[in-house]
Amino acid sequence: MHTGPEITAVQLPPDVAYFVDRDDEQSAVIRAVHHRRGAGGGTGRGATGNAAGRPLVVTVHGLRGVGKTALGVRLARALAGEFPDALRFVDLDDHRRDGGVETAEVLGELLRSLGVQPDWVEPAYAGRRRQYWARTQGRRLVVVVDNVRFGLEVEQLLPASADSVVIALSQGRLDDLKGGADLEIPLGPLGDEHAARLLRGLADDPRFSAEPAAAEALARVCGGLPAALEVAGEWLRKHRRRGLLRLAAQLTDELTERGLPVVEAVWDAAYGDLGPDAARLYRLLAVHPGRYLAQETVTALFGEGTEAAEDALEELERAGLLLQGRGGRPA
Known part of the structure; x- marks a missing residue:
C-alpha cells in the first residue's frame, strides 16, 4: 500500500480547561485494558492473543452536555503509553447527512490520518474498508468515535486488531452493537460537590x-x-x-439563546422522542423522592405489569434518561 509522510501518533482534540471527577470510569477502562492484555486477548505490549481479532470496545453513554467527549479524549491520552501507533478522534456528526453517516468519508479521513496518500485512497466504501483493515492489522491504536447513534456506525470503524481500543460515545445505549461492548459506561451528571468544584475551577471568583x-x-x-x-x-x-442570584436567573435564557444544554431543554428533547408508555413512566418516576428505585417498585408504580414496566425502562435507558444504578436498580 502506498503511504504518505510519517504518521502523527496523536490526533485528538485538546483537553478541556478543567476536568473533575470521573475517576471510577477512568479506572474501569484501565482495568479492562489490563485484564484483556493479561488474559492474552490483545491490547498492549506483551499480549499473546490474536492481533487480527476484535479490538476492545468501550461504550460511554449519557445525556448531551454531560462530558462524554471530554472523558473519551482524556481516556485516549491516558492510554497513549500503551498504544503508541496512533490515537485518533472522529466526530460522526461531521459526516452525517440526513441522519445517516457517510462511512466511506469517515474511512477516508482515517486512512489519510494513518499515512495513506490521498490519491491512493480507494473511491468506494468497500475498498476503503479493506484498506482500513490492512492498515490497522496488528497495530496498537485508540480510536475515539463521538456522536454515535447506532451500533453499526461503530462496527464499520473497528480496526482489524485485538491490540486496539475503540471508545464509542453516544447519548443512548448501543444495544444493537454486534457482539456488544466489552465495557459499557453510563455517564450521569456531576454530583453537587463536583459540579461546584468544576464551577470554581472555571471561575475562581x-x-x-x-x-x-x-x-x-x-x-x-x-x-x-x-x-x-x-x-x-x-x-x-x-x-x-x-450578584450570583441575578446571574442564576439570567443563565437559562443565555444557554437557550446559544443552543447549549440547558437542563430542562436536554430532558425535554429526550422526553419528546419517547413512546407513550415510557413517557408516562418517566412522569411517574419524577415524583419518587429517592435517587434509586428497585425494579419491583417501578413495576408497582407503573401498574401495567412486569413486562410493560421492563419495556418502558429499557426505552428510558436507551434515551439516556435513566441509568442503571447500584445492584442494577434504575437511577
Missing part, C-alpha cells in the same frame, strides 16, 4: 465565598452538566459586578 447559597443556586441551574457549567463560568468572568 470571590463571590462564591460572599454568596454561598447563590453559588449553589447557580450550579443547580446547570444540573451537573459540564457544558452548562462552562457557560456559567464564562458568565462569571464576563459579569464581575453582578
Whole structure:
C-alpha cells in the first residue's frame, strides 16, 4: 500500500480547561485494558492473543452536555503509553447527512490520518474498508468515535486488531452493537460537590465565598452538566459586578439563546422522542423522592405489569434518561 509522510501518533482534540471527577470510569477502562492484555486477548505490549481479532470496545453513554467527549479524549491520552501507533478522534456528526453517516468519508479521513496518500485512497466504501483493515492489522491504536447513534456506525470503524481500543460515545445505549461492548459506561451528571468544584475551577471568583447559597443556586441551574457549567463560568468572568442570584436567573435564557444544554431543554428533547408508555413512566418516576428505585417498585408504580414496566425502562435507558444504578436498580 502506498503511504504518505510519517504518521502523527496523536490526533485528538485538546483537553478541556478543567476536568473533575470521573475517576471510577477512568479506572474501569484501565482495568479492562489490563485484564484483556493479561488474559492474552490483545491490547498492549506483551499480549499473546490474536492481533487480527476484535479490538476492545468501550461504550460511554449519557445525556448531551454531560462530558462524554471530554472523558473519551482524556481516556485516549491516558492510554497513549500503551498504544503508541496512533490515537485518533472522529466526530460522526461531521459526516452525517440526513441522519445517516457517510462511512466511506469517515474511512477516508482515517486512512489519510494513518499515512495513506490521498490519491491512493480507494473511491468506494468497500475498498476503503479493506484498506482500513490492512492498515490497522496488528497495530496498537485508540480510536475515539463521538456522536454515535447506532451500533453499526461503530462496527464499520473497528480496526482489524485485538491490540486496539475503540471508545464509542453516544447519548443512548448501543444495544444493537454486534457482539456488544466489552465495557459499557453510563455517564450521569456531576454530583453537587463536583459540579461546584468544576464551577470554581472555571471561575475562581470571590463571590462564591460572599454568596454561598447563590453559588449553589447557580450550579443547580446547570444540573451537573459540564457544558452548562462552562457557560456559567464564562458568565462569571464576563459579569464581575453582578450578584450570583441575578446571574442564576439570567443563565437559562443565555444557554437557550446559544443552543447549549440547558437542563430542562436536554430532558425535554429526550422526553419528546419517547413512546407513550415510557413517557408516562418517566412522569411517574419524577415524583419518587429517592435517587434509586428497585425494579419491583417501578413495576408497582407503573401498574401495567412486569413486562410493560421492563419495556418502558429499557426505552428510558436507551434515551439516556435513566441509568442503571447500584445492584442494577434504575437511577
